[in-house]
Amino acid sequence: MTSRPLILITGLNGYIAAHTALRFLKAGYSVRGTVRSLASPNSELIHAALNPFSQSHAAALSLIEVPDMTADGAFDEAVKGVDAIAHLASPVSMSPASARSMMDAAVKGTTSLLSSSLRPSPSSSSSSALRSIVYMSSISAVYSPKPGREDHIYAEKDWNDDAEDQVKREGDQTPGYVVYQASKAAAERAFWRFAEEEEEEKNKEELLGGRRVAVVGMRALCPAPVLGPPLYLPEPIESLSMRAKDVYDILNGGEVPPFNTIRGTFVDVRDVAELVFNAVERDLASQQGGMQEKGARERYVVVGGQRASPRRIAEVLREKFPDRKEAIRPLVGEPVPEGQFARFDVSKARELLGREWIGFEQSVVDTAKVFM
Template sequence: MASQRLVLITGINGYIAAHTAATFLKAGYAVRGTIRARTPNVESLVRTLDKYHDGTRLELVEVPDISADGTFDRAVEGVQAVAHLASPVSMTETDPAPMMRAAVQGTTSLFASALAESRRESRRDTLKSVVFMSTISAIFTPSKPAGHIFTEADWNDAAEEEVRRLGKSTPGYVIYQASKTAAERAFWAFGKEAGAEFGMTALCPAPVLGPSLYLPEPISSLSMRVKDIYDIFHGGAIPEFSPIRSTFVDVRDVAELVLRAVERDTKTPRARERYLLVGQSPISPQGVADVLRASFPERRDTIREGNPGETYPDMAWRFDAGKAGTLLGRDWIGFERSVVDSAKVFLGAEAV
């Protein structure tokens, strides 16, 4: 596969990564994706992505353990850009050590391979951009005072402290927040210490909604917030309030911003940027039910009514995603469209 306009996407069979691959293919790039192993879900993804290219611009590389030293050496050969989207996720794990180690070492291992590739005499100046997929959880913490407006300048220091305090009794969602925060810190520290000459971007998206590019098997492995939509659409309970659930960004906007960051780095060498991605706030799971009942009246007997029109209590904090909005260069995809488009994918699968 030619190195010109070649992007590496780690964990390509993931929800956001699949959309990112499609976005780059539609933009004319060649895509190399890492997978743990060939599975039926990977084959489903390949069939879907083949719609977006001529059959010659997609390549898969098996990386069974993202935390192993040198595991990405083959994957980074000749790439113009790297989008690091692979990350360990488990909301049931209570021992933080394995997930923290995998998240941080997976990031530093990839970075070391990318750095070495960028400094090879025969490849010099080929690598222009590395994009790291962080999360709003690396920014948001409820310890901030009421009225605080979260921006890219904020960091979630509380999650890592909770991991240290609770040890092997840490809730899974706290481990996730801490692991992503630690991995992003490692991303920036490695780049600074190594004097990386390519552009570096961290994207910190709110909970991501929107249509899945393909439906995984089992359906329980859907991305968490998309699984909320699936469950509500099929008569499940409406989730309860949480501050993070009051924010959202559409998966297609996230994928587009990965592309925009790479294209910016091609024109602006050695850029260093962090972006908070929030397409709309406040939103709520009750809002998901309201949108679905209004948009699919034939399923009103299935979709729980809940408390129509109910919103979360007035949020004490706000989120400023203006910087990312400027990079996107258009309006964010709205909550209602994101929910409806997600449900249409479920209906389409049921009709097959």
């Protein structure tokens, strides 16, 4: 490519998105990031955090406002002229809401972007430069911590059907975390349905000048709960991601949450950003020099490690920060129970990463340093 590639990163002021933007800026990409409001404190904070890296690497950084990502045409302006998209924003939370509304918002937040980028209206005229879309799903779309499958090794073929079935049975009586899991599965399924429909449309097209129009690469990452140092401290501080919030709370004398299976896995935020970067690089490289190959269709189960209980976070903090030892509450309760960990085949994601995962202890320590 002769010009500097431009990537759109949705939800730029998010935890993972901030690190992803940093990775692309350091590589010389121009980054366009969506935020709900340009006037929000966190939009200003993320711009201030990233701008020095943009200037030092001579890479362009811009923010664009998308107040409602579920609205039709919400991303029409944002997608213009981009070479790649990292769709990291999500309207889904674990806050109380109707199960149906959460499911609908998750799906619409995905299909709205895909419609703008892959099926633009004549007025939006999305650029044909687009070669890669990376979608941030979740390990929650892959499995549910349901007893009876201890011998199963989860991989890219697996889906969390249990959560979606429970929402169908129980509706608004479904626990919030189960609705969240079902929403992530439903949103990723919508991503792949869209990919299939897009490929079917491309297969119907006539050959143009003896070569078929390239199909955009589409990849989904399904990460475990993410740990690692925030690039900036959000306002309010309570909006930290779950695992970083565990470190913050424990370091400052908060309760050590009990073990649960979901908190038993982790991946460092910098590893997730590297996976997004490597996925985009592969797609763009396959389209260089006039090549018009079929775009990749890849799903990745992303688990950097296990035995990542809150108690282990507290143990690392007490050992590595002895001056805070008195502030950290005594380690009570059950240590990591044996036999309560699902097993995952992460070889595909490990190959994409191209190096070893960042370890649990380093991830905890680097996170804590941000709060000191």
